[in-house]
Amino acid sequence: MTAPVIDIRGLVTRFGNHLVHEGLDLSIPAGEVMALVGGSGSGKTTLLRQVIGLMRPQRGDIRVLGQPLFSGDLQADRALRQRFGMLFQQGALFSALNVLENIAFPLRELRWLDRETIHDLVMIKLAMVELEPRHAWLMPAELSGGMVKRVALARALALEPELLLLDEPTAGLDPDRSAAFVSLIRRLRDQLGLSVVLVTHDLDTLSALATRVAVLGERRILAEGTLDHVMKQDHPFIRSFFGAARPAAGGR
């Protein structure tokens, strides 16, 4: 087995008096699509923010792609951040830049690619996320919700990351679009050989995309493993999460 893409050991997170994570351990192997699930306030998004280095945990060690996020070496930290891509829940596109400039932004930041190459790369990424070249000139405010997600995905993939992080990738999309987006992510993952970590509430997304599931609850990981393995666990939260959602998902 290859080295884990994300390795979390003894993570402690605290907001004031509110303890979010207490000695949380999680290891995500390379090449998997790992879904983080959990109730509201179980610290899923917090965990994701810590993994991408937006927040520093009070205690514990997080290694992404085998390296610490805050090594003290600015160049190394920056290089590490160029090796993973994040798709934010609302897309987080730069509203003052058009689609082309949004996707080109991380490429321009490398400062060694010329304009034509960047343009070509953006066009390839646009095609990858199934958008048309004419969409490149639209502003983020002119895009539909599904297109925002696609553009944000293209931007996250611009630097050819090894690891892709998705925060609620299908939230706010109707079932059709959500299914299309899920199959797009799956196709890209196969094509590009990505490891994927996603946070989701949606059981359809989960079952369609995830190869492994980690359940957050009670300030730690309640269960981790394949979907079947996790669903067999006897825990009130897991029962209600999968149990309540299953008939609804099946009834569609």
Add this chain to the structure above:
Amino acid sequence: MGVPTVSFEMTGAQPAAVLAGEWTLAGLRGRLDALKRQLASADAARTVRWDLHALTRLDSLGAITLWRAWGDRLPDGLDADPRTLDMLRAAAVLGPCRPAPRARPRRGDSLVALGRLGGALVAQLLGMIALSGQILFDAVRMLRFPQDAPLRELSANLYKTGVTALPITALVGFLIGVVLSYLSALQLKTFGADVFIINILGIGIIRELGPVLVAVLVAGRSGSAMTAQLGVMRVTEEIDALVTMGVPATLRLVLPKVAALVAAMPLLVLWTSASALFGGMVAAAVQLDIGFGFFLDTLPRVVPIANLYIGFGKGLAFGLVIALVACHFGLTVRPNTESLSANTTRSVVSAITCVILVDAVFAIATRHIGMPT
């Protein structure tokens, strides 16, 4: 990890090229130009077989580099893994077109730009007039349905734009008063005209400086805040939410702001003028030995009361102008961050410019009023 390379074997009947290594964004860094030159060389043109089996990885950058080098097509003698082929075929979406070079400025462009500027100015003016009309409508509606009156918002705005501005306006007024008095005193002393410090300060501050000073401060303080607030509400669709709930946006958001500022400005003018006069009085006492008692006694005699009314009137007008300009620019923010920052800047600059313009109109219109004879 292999360095991306291309080598040509020019022996035999079939000149071949062998590509190896990591043709990826990370691998190609610093080597891209050299490889592009190799791919454009005469050797490459004669190559009939391309062996890509030794490629360890190929990503979009590698694919477009090859695609462009091959003249936007796949060469005939291509030998590669299916995975590599997929990446290369992905590059086929690229049209032959390259981004258009940036347009160079031409003669006559500046004239067009000037025309556009004029058009924009007219458009802004029209927008402002439309907003004023809307506010008038809202005011009439409020009179007909008094229960719709946004009293809470009015009171909140009065507090935000008026009460919380008291310390800063007092401080700035006081300091300007001291400076004005000190500098005038130096000049007046040389003519022996010490007493006229009271005339200068009285007329200058009450009629002119107080209102303009407050207007500049309020435009920077409350005007920018109004524009930013309305702008963000537009970006986040909060205004649409309000309208959807049947709450008229201008009635709830703009009218209280305008009304509050119109009400607060004259009071702020009074307050700041008093503070500036106090500062001037202190400086005059130190510099020219003019006692507080004498100063306060002389002031009403040399400064006709009409000046105070003019100051009040200016306060009203400036308040209206600042609030209208700020709300207009706030409501015309387009949903992106650039537009928000640009409109906030425009709001403050236009508000101050308009205030100075209105001030000039006041100066001409009131030139016969309130001057000591």
